[in-house]
Every structure is written in C-alpha cells, then in structure tokens.
Amino acid sequence: MLKIDSVCKDYTRGRNVVQALHSTSLSVQGGEFVAIVGPSGSGKSTLLSMVGGMLSPTSGRVLLEEKSLYEISVKERSRLRNEQIGFLFQSFNLVPYLNAIENVQLPMSLYGTDRESQQNQAKQLLERFGLGDRLMHKPSELSAGQQQRVAMARTLSMGPRLILADEPTGNLDPESRDLVLKTLHKLCEAGSTIILVTHDASVSSTADRVFHIADGHAVETTSSEYCEAA
Amino acid sequence: MRFHSMVWKEMFRRPGQSVTALLIVALGVSALVAVESVVASSEQKVALQMQQLGANILVLPEDVTLQDYHAADAHGRSLPEEYVSRITLAQKVGVEELAPKLSVPAELGETPIVVTGILPRTDFYKKSAWQSVGLLTSGLGDNAVGEKHEGCGGRACQISTAEKADLSSYASTRIVHELDMDSVLVGADLAKAQQIKQGQSIQLLGASLQVAGILPATGTSDDGRVLAHLHRVQELADTGPIVNVIEVMGCCEEAATGLVSELDDLLPDARVVTISQIVQAQVTVNGLMNRLSYAIFGILMVIGGASIASVMFANVSERKRELGTLMALGATPSMVSRMILLKASAVGLVGGFCGLTLGVAVAYVAGPQILGVATNVSIDAVMIGMVVALIVAIVASYPPARKAAHLDPCLCFHDA
Numbered sequence: 001m002l003k004i005d006s007v008c009k010d011y012t013r014g015r016n017v018v019q020a021l022h023s024t025s026l027s028v029q030g031g032e033f034v035a036i037v038g039p040s041g042s043g044k045s046t047l048l049s050m051v052g053g054m055l056s057p058t059s060g061r062v063l064l065e066e067k068s069l070y071e072i073s074v075k076e077r078s079r080l081r082n083e084q085i086g087f088l089f090q091s092f093n094l095v096p097y098l099n100a101i102e103n104v105q106l107p108m109s110l111y112g113t114d115r116e117s118q119q120n121q122a123k124q125l126l127e128r129f130g131l132g133d134r135l136m137h138k139p140s141e142l143s144a145g146q147q148q149r150v151a152m153a154r155t156l157s158m159g160p161r162l163i164l165a166d167e168p169t170g171n172l173d174p175e176s177r178d179l180v181l182k183t184l185h186k187l188c189e190a191g192s193t194i195i196l197v198t199h200d201a202s203v204s205s206t207a208d209r210v211f212h213i214a215d216g217h218a219v220e221t222t223s224s225e226y227c228e229a230a
Numbered sequence: 231m232r233f234h235s236m237v238w239k240e241m242f243r244r245p246g247q248s249v250t251a252l253l254i255v256a257l258g259v260s261a262l263v264a265v266e267s268v269v270a271s272s273e274q275k276v277a278l279q280m281q282q283l284g285a286n287i288l289v290l291p292e293d294v295t296l297q298d299y300h301a302a303d304a305h306g307r308s309l310p311e312e313y314v315s316r317i318t319l320a321q322k323v324g325v326e327e328l329a330p331k332l333s334v335p336a337e338l339g340e341t342p343i344v345v346t347g348i349l350p351r352t353d354f355y356k357k358s359a360w361q362s363v364g365l366l367t368s369g370l371g372d373n374a375v376g377e378k379h380e381g382c383g384g385r386a387c388q389i390s391t392a393e394k395a396d397l398s399s400y401a402s403t404r405i406v407h408e409l410d411m412d413s414v415l416v417g418a419d420l421a422k423a424q425q426i427k428q429g430q431s432i433q434l435l436g437a438s439l440q441v442a443g444i445l446p447a448t449g450t451s452d453d454g455r456v457l458a459h460l461h462r463v464q465e466l467a468d469t470g471p472i473v474n475v476i477e478v479m480g481c482c483e484e485a486a487t488g489l490v491s492e493l494d495d496l497l498p499d500a501r502v503v504t505i506s507q508i509v510q511a512q513v514t515v516n517g518l519m520n521r522l523s524y525a526i527f528g529i530l531m532v533i534g535g536a537s538i539a540s541v542m543f544a545n546v547s548e549r550k551r552e553l554g555t556l557m558a559l560g561a562t563p564s565m566v567s568r569m570i571l572l573k574a575s576a577v578g579l580v581g582g583f584c585g586l587t588l589g590v591a592v593a594y595v596a597g598p599q600i601l602g603v604a605t606n607v608s609i610d611a612v613m614i615g616m617v618v619a620l621i622v623a624i625v626a627s628y629p630p631a632r633k634a635a636h637l638d639p640c641l642c643f644h645d646a
Binding site: 045046049052054055074075078079081082083087089091093095096097098102105106107109110111115118154158 | 231232233236239240242243551552555556557558559560561562563565638639640
C-alpha cells in the first residue's frame with residue numbers, strides 16, 4: 001500500500017545542512033497498524049509529512065498504491081491527500097472559529113461536495129463519537145477528549161484509506177486515549193492503514209509493527225526492544 | 231459549508247484587526263467622494279451661471295470685489311442712479327436690458343430680510359428723457375435698451391417680451407417686467423417660510439405693500455429676498471437716488487466682451503466685470519480642490535494599502551498552524567492564497583462602501599454650506615473610489631497571500 005524507497009531529506013539553514021532522514025526505506029501493507037517511535041528531532045514528523053505528500057524528499061521516492069507522490073502535480077497531490085489520506089494531530093488542529101460540525105465538514109468543502117451531504121455525513125460522524133449534542137459548539141467550548149473526537153470525525157469524513165496520526169493521544173486523559181486507540185484499531189480492522197507516531201510504549205505496543213527512527217534511519221523493531229533501548 | 235465562508239467567519243472572529251485598515255481606506259474614499267461631489271456641483275453651478283448669465287455684465291462701485299454673482303448688491307457701497315441714464319443714452323450695441331438694484335436690510339415681522347429695489351422694464355419706456363432722444367417711442371416691443379447687435383443669435387436676443395414678462399424667466403433675465411410702486415415680489419423660500427401668498431399685504435420699511443407675485447425658486451440668494459420698485463425702496467430707506475449695482479444684460483458673449491471696455495470708458499468711476507471674471511476665482515478654487523482631493527486620496531490609499539499588507543502579514547503569521555492544517559486536509563496553495571486575497575478584497579470593498587457613504591453624507595451637508603446650493607454626488611468619484619480601494623486591497627495583500635501559499639505544511643505537526 002505504501003512504500004518509502006531510500007528517501008533522504010536535508011534541511012539547509014544558511015551554510016548548515018541538517019540531514020533529517022538518511023536513506024530511509026520501509027513498506028506498509030494495507031490494513032496494517034504501524035507505530036513509528038524515536039526521540040524528539042529524530043525525523044518522525046519529517047517522515048510523516050513525506051508520507052502525507054506535504055514534504056518532498058531530497059532524494060528517493062514515496063509510493064502510495066504504486067503511485068509516486070512527488071511525480072504528480074501539486075494540485076493532484078492535494079486532491080489525493082484530501083480523498084485518501086487522513087491526519088490526526090496531537091494538538092487536534094481544529095479551526096477555532098468553526099463549530100464542531102463545520103470542522104468536520106471542512107475536508108468535504110474543499111472540492112465542492114454538496115452542502116446537504118456534507119451536513120448529513122458530519123452529523124452522523126459526530127453522533128457516532130457521542131457528540132450529537134455538541135454540533136454547534138466551538139473548540140474552545142469542548143474538552144480535550146471531545147476535541148480529539150471532533151478531530152477524528154474530521155479525519156474520517158472523506159473515508160481515507162491511509163490515516164497518519166501524530167501523537168494523537170499525547171494530550172488526552174486515559175479514558176479518551178483508550179477511545180482513540182480503540183477507534184483506530186477498528187478502522188484498521190475495516191481495512192484502513194494506520195501510521196502512528198508516538199513516544200508512548202503502551203500505544204506502540206498495540207501496533208502490528210514498530211519502526212524506530214534514530215539518526216535519520218528507520219529500523220523495524222518491537223515495542224519491548226525499543227523500551228529496553230530507551 | 232462553502233470553503234470561502236471560512237473567510238467571513240474568520241473576519242468576524244476578530245474584526246478589530248481589519249477595522250484599522252478598513253478605516254483608512256474609508257477615509258480616503260470619503261475624502262475623494264465628498265470633495266469631488268462638491269467640486270462637481272460647483273462646476274455645474276458655474277456652468278449654469280455661464281449658460282444663463284454668460285453675456286451679463288455688472289457695473290459696480292470701483293473698489294468692490296465679488297465672489298458670488300447673485301450677491302452683487304450685498305457689499306454696502308453705492309453708485310449714482312444717473313449711471314443708468316448714461317448707459318441707456320450711450321446706445322451701446324448689444325445691450326438688451328438694464329437692471330439697476332439697491333438692497334437694504336429690513337424686517338418682515340421679526341425676521342431680518344433683504345429688500346432689493348429694482349427698476350422694472352416698463353419704467354425704462356416711460357422715462358421722458360429717453361423718449362426725447364427718440365428711444366422707445368413706439369411703446370413696448372422686442373426693442374433692446376441699446377442698439378441691436380445685428381445678426382445676433384445670442385440667448386438674450388431670442389427672449390421675447392412675453393417671456394420677459396413672465397416671472398419664471400427672472401432667474402435667467404434678471405429683470406422684472408412690471409412692478410407698481412406699492413407692489414412687491416417675494417422670493418420662493420421666503421414666501422414658504424413666512425407663508426406669504428400672492429395678493430397678501432405685508433409691512434416693510436414702515437409701509438404696507440401688496441404681494442404682486444411669488445418668484446419661482448432660483449436656487450440663489452434671491453429666493454430669500456423681497457423685490458420692490460427701486461424708487462419706492464429709495465424713498466422708504468431714505469437713501470437718495472443711488473444703486474448698489476447695475477446688471478447689464480448683453481445679447482451674447484461676443485457683444486458683452488466688447489461692451490466691457492466701452493462701459494469702462496463711459497463710467498470711469500465704476501468697476502465693470504463679466505460673469506466669467508466672477509466665476510474665474512471659483513473655477514481656480516475648483517481646480518485646486520480637485521487636485522487636492524486626488525492627492526489626499528492617493529496618500530490615504532498608500533497608507534491604507536500598507537496597513538492592509540501589515541494586517542494580512544500578521545494574520546498569516548498567526549494562522550500558520552491553521553493554514554498548514556488546511557493544506558494537510560487537501561487545500562492547494564492557491565486555495566490558501568485565495569482566502570487571503572478574498573479577505574483583503576472584503577476589507578477594500580467594505581472600506582470603500584463605508585467611505586462612499588460617509589463622503590456622500592458630508593457632501594450633502596457641507597455642499598450647501600459651501601456652495602449655497604444642493605450637492606449632487608459625483609458618480610465618477612464613487613466609481614473611482616470603490617475600484618481603487620479594491621485594487622489597493624488586493625495588491626497590498628498579494629505578498630502575504632504568496633507567503634501563505636508557501637507556508638510549510640509541516641507546521642501543523644507538534645514538533646515542527
């Protein structure tokens with residue numbers, strides 16, 4: 001489903017060149033739950049951005065369903081991201097001036113889905129996450145757990161086949177964390193592919209596969225081996 | 231939800247940011263619309279004056295300066311009435327009519343007004359002195375006071391005696407055909423304010439005078455005056471045989487141009503001016519105000535544009551994470567930059583509209599104060615103001631829009 005083939009990413013800051021990823025390769029099958037672990041600054045977000053089609057590699061290729069992400073136009077890539085990739089962020093990244101239902105509608109509104117369909121789909125998703133009575137609430141009027149559920153509903157609004165989650169449980173209480181993980185696993189069982197970045201061993205331990213990124217390289221490991229090394 | 235509705239929602243979330251930029255744009259547009267409307271109305275007034283009175287000449291006391299034709303008798307100085315006879319006896323070519331006038335202050339009830347004494351046209355034809363030199367012997371007709379300007383197609387030459395007798399022609403002819411010693415004509419505004427009707431008696435300068443007619447509105451200071459027979463006013467005000475001004479109605483501008491020097495020679499102790507000389511000062515002021523309004527507008531648009539650019543840059547910086555998230559959700563860089571441009575366009579349009587409303591209000595209030603006549607809105611200024619405001623807003627927000635489009639989408643991740 002996803003193949004990362006010898007990608008390198010260099011950041012140039014004046015005269016300094018920082019190598020964030022160095023000849024990193026990995027592949028992920030459809031329906032897998034993959035955890036990416038590593039220390040801060042190891043290149044996890046860089047890798048996630050590349051997989052999400054938002055950061056072109058200095059060299060190497062990223063293939064999604066055999067299609068090279070960075071050999072298509074910006075417009076095609078944006079459309080593909082909208083339709084096939086979902087993002088889940090640690091800080092939820094909800095738009096503060098939109099209410100819950102509008103936040104969920106946002107991906108659907110980018111490419112002209114009719115408004116009635118948007119509304120129905122968004123309402124159903126929010127009700128599924130137990131937020132049927134919070135449709136008109138703005139993010140500031142919701143708890144952290146509720147905000148993350150709105151964010152999840154937004155992620156699922158276009159029915160993505162690949163979900164990229166960047167520390168989605170980092171700011172949540174244990175109950176909300178469990179709900180998020182449970183939802184992600186259910187999506188996995190339904191055929192979605194999940195790539196999740198985390199520092200939390202209890203989260204990575206639930207993944208099918210674990211990749212450890214260090215010094216710009218990705219190495220497959222297990223959660224327990226990672227914990228021991230840490 | 232439409233994607234572009236995010237723009238309005240974001241604007242209303244924190245309107246204060248956009249208000250400063252919007253205010254400057256509004257000020258610029260309002261200054262342009264207000265000044266240009268006043269200038270345009272002033273130019274129309276000048277053009278109308280030129281059209282109606284272009285061939286008219288004023289004979290004034292020597293040291294009088296004049297800004298307003300219709301206030302030509304309001305300077306308090308005087309000329310001997312004898313000058314009227316001199317002009318008439320001189321039989322100058324192109325002199326159609328003469329209107330000597332004397333204005334005195336009076337009270338109508340408790341309201342201070344101006345009473346203007348005017349010599350009616352019929353009186354010219356009764357003067358025995360003029361009859362004795364063979365002038366006007368056959369009674370009233372289409373004869374001019376002076377010699378006819380041969381072949382003249384000028385405006386004054388086309389006005390018949392019947393038209394001159396009609397009160398509604400007063401605004402353009404400046405003469406009264408017939409008026410008894412105990413009769414008055416009342417200006418339209420004064421008649422309305424004092425509820426004076428034709429046939430009514432009024433007390434003026436200690437005498438009871440009959441209202442022979444109500445003058446139609448002229449849009450000038452005459453609307454607030456009472457016109458009476460010149461000699462009756464001289465008698466009641468005890469001024470003696472003097473006038474403040476002699477209006478000479480020329481048949482056409484060509485004849486009037488020649489008349490000026492001839493009258494200057496005939497009346498060396500008087501000042502002879504044409505309507506174009508009187509309006510020249512206004513024309514010069516109009517030109518200056520016109521240039522000034524565009525200069526102020528231009529300066530305020532530059533400041534407004536800089537303000538909009540500054541606000542938009544700040545807005546993009548504050549919304550980096552949000553815009554990065556939008557791109558993560560599938561928005562293209564051009565969509566993101568269009569959001570910024572749309573917001574700036576809204577600021578430009580709203581600012582332009584507020585400015586136009588303010589400018590129109592100022593023009594309607596200030597115009598009559600400055601010009602003494604109603605002001606019409608300059609449509610050209612409105613269009614220019616709105617279009618330029620929009621263009622300035624879009625151009626000023628182009629750099630921040632580009633910055634937004636080139637934001638690193640990775641900003642949406644927690645450790646970016």
